[in-house]
Amino acid sequence: MPHHAPDRPRWLSAEEQSAWRAFLTFVARLDEALDRQLQRDAGMPHAYYQVLAMLSEAPGRTLRMSQLAEITTSSPSRLSHAVARLEEKGWVRRERHPTDRRGALAVLTDDGMAALVAAAPGHVAAVRENLFDRLRPEQLHQMCDLFATLNDGDDPPHEGSGRLSR
Amino acid sequence: MPHHAPDRPRWLSAEEQSAWRAFLTFVARLDEALDRQLQRDAGMPHAYYQVLAMLSEAPGRTLRMSQLAEITTSSPSRLSHAVARLEEKGWVRRERHPTDRRGALAVLTDDGMAALVAAAPGHVAAVRENLFDRLRPEQLHQMCDLFATLNDGDDPPHEGSGRLSR
DNA sequence: CCTTTTTGGTTGAACACTCAACGAAGACAC
């Protein structure tokens, strides 16, 4: 079998190029819009909102750090720092895991729940305004299909029943 | 006209919810993968790669700070810090604007161009692996359409001819 | 002209994230 060294790069086609740039632009603008809205109106960045939202849907509003990290797509370190910050605000409390003594649990406090409920409407509105309200109906289906495909192979990201959107 | 206070929030439908979460998950994983690959193999975060890439396509490898900020979708402050960092590395140089004396120009140095060229193949490979190689052909069209629609109304993000992908 | 407003860009402090190192406890070998 012939050996040929570090494959010559397959550059992006014109169409891929334009899709890629449009994607980057959109994501950058969206991230900025969501982060700014939440920071301004609720005093938290989007990443922290997601933590609170996931906790709010969990049984007992409690989740193990490792699971919480998983479903918020954040590194253990990031989550640890985040929870530390949320704890200072009184929105989350840490508890020891009952059986596994390495484990730590994150619990959403009543104050945390209140902050989330207060933040949710504005956040959902921003998500609508920047995303869903701009889509034609069939584009929503395509979008579902698209990201389902793209996430395929990675572990499934939690089937939530909540309405707080992240 | 009847006045009704801060509209009751229109929550996301089940389909929107699932599209939204899939989107967030994908973007988080993608961002992480790209940033890690570039940081490891080229010593720069994705945002800095984009700065170099946009400069490499500009006439004279030179762009005004404000324009560079525009096409990289970054705030003036962010770009200023970024260029400062890139200047330390010797990849970018600042020059004064010839006619407008407030203006500053960012110029890609030869070292910067070399760093970009060295980084490009690995970066493009990562983009392929995490995005385009996972798409069925017609999904690429849908993706183009989708983000074109979503970026509609915001100013057009620059029609580049380069192959370095960002 | 002179004043006011707007635009272009930088700065420093506060905050968020990454990475590597670490300790503590469960799991597994024997």
Next chain:
DNA sequence: GTGTCTTCGTTGAGTGTTCAACCAAAAAGG
């Protein structure tokens, strides 16, 4: 048991981003 490996989570330093404050120069208004 004892030792090793692995998993869980935290920590601190380094780096990137945001935000508000700021200066300098151009533009606008009189």
